[in-house]
């Protein structure tokens with residue numbers, strides 16, 4: 270099972286990742302069940318005092334020690350994520366995606382350092398830069414994620430860390446991540462990417478030049494809208510560094526949530542493929558609608574960033590946005606309220622479709638909205654997370670909601 274999968278296809282690797290026989294059985298019957306049991310364990314017991322003392326000396330992963338270091342349920346999930354991220358030596362699990370981003374940043378910076386964040390990062394990441402990092406004497410500057418030529422000039426001698434995200438939260442622009450990561454490396458800064466949208470299936474981030482890959486497992490990996498978790502994967506030396514801070518911060522995830530995330534992971538590829546195909550169909554339909562100024566879907570030919578996506582990514586997902594042509598906030602609310610199959614709520618990547626309104630201009634500081642070529646009145650965004658429903662039913666739902674929007 271585990272370990273022999275190099276070179277095998279993604280589905281094959283997803284089916285076996287993390288299933289070490291020691292973790293899915295007993296010493297006399299290793300590997301005797303498919304999934305690791307849910308190990309609810311704070312105390313780990315030792316045979317005698319000598320074993321207790323010996324146990325304290327080993328700091329390795331996958332050894333019983335104390336509940337904060339996890340047990341086979343969490344180890345199996347971390348190991349599976351590591352196996353799915355080519356170039357990773359280990360993965361740390363955090364209680365949310367935001368905890369993963371904050372935990373990784375805290376492990377890498379000290380007072381006086383300088384951090385660069387892409388202007389399209391997830392808003393709570395921006396808040397970490399503006400808040401937590403500022404409070405500990407770290408300056409964060411935001412850069413235009415589409416201005417590759419100007420990127421080198423944004424570094425100072427104190428720049429240690431660059432936080433990237435692709436596509437951008439809400440506005441979905443696609444930075445050329447391998448090119449940005451290469452410049453960061455040249456400048457001896459560590460590049461982190463929030464890779465929640467594509468996952469390693471659509472963008473093997475370490476292989477494509479990033480140093481650290483972060484995901485909110487709450488989204489695609491969980492996939493069923495019933496858990497919160499985040500992950501950070503890295504190569505050997507950075508993994509060691511991240512892990513020290515992780516332990517000092519006392520981070521750990523519950524075994525129940527780890528088991529759910531592991532269950533979600535097994536079907537990640539089929540869910541992503543289905544959601545991507547549906548999203549593409551729906552995005553294409555939206556692009557033909559007179560009520561829509563712009564569809565922001567990297568997988569859709571003609572959409573901003575499509576070429577970079579096609580060149581640098583190997584997969585998509587069900588999350589994309591569109592901008593209403595003109596219209597008022599009331600009209601947008603009528604449209605969203607009229608939707609029947611799209612739940613109104615945050616998060617995404619679940620089996621069920623979701624919708625949220627957003628105002629792109631509010632979430633940017635280094636760049637402005639609307640970009641060149643779009644009318645200033647085209648400023649009301651709608652983000653869809655397309656789930657596993659039949660696309661024709663979702664299109665019919667959107668169609669009737671457009672009618673409801675115009676019927677006043």
Ligand SMILES: *Cc1c(COP(=O)(O)O)cnc(C)c1O
Pocket residue numbers: 365366367368391438463465466485486487488497498499616
């Ligand atoms: C949701 C999200 C996060 C945060 O994840 P939580 O698990 O909700 O804390 C981080 N990055 C992106 C891109 C997200 O969409």
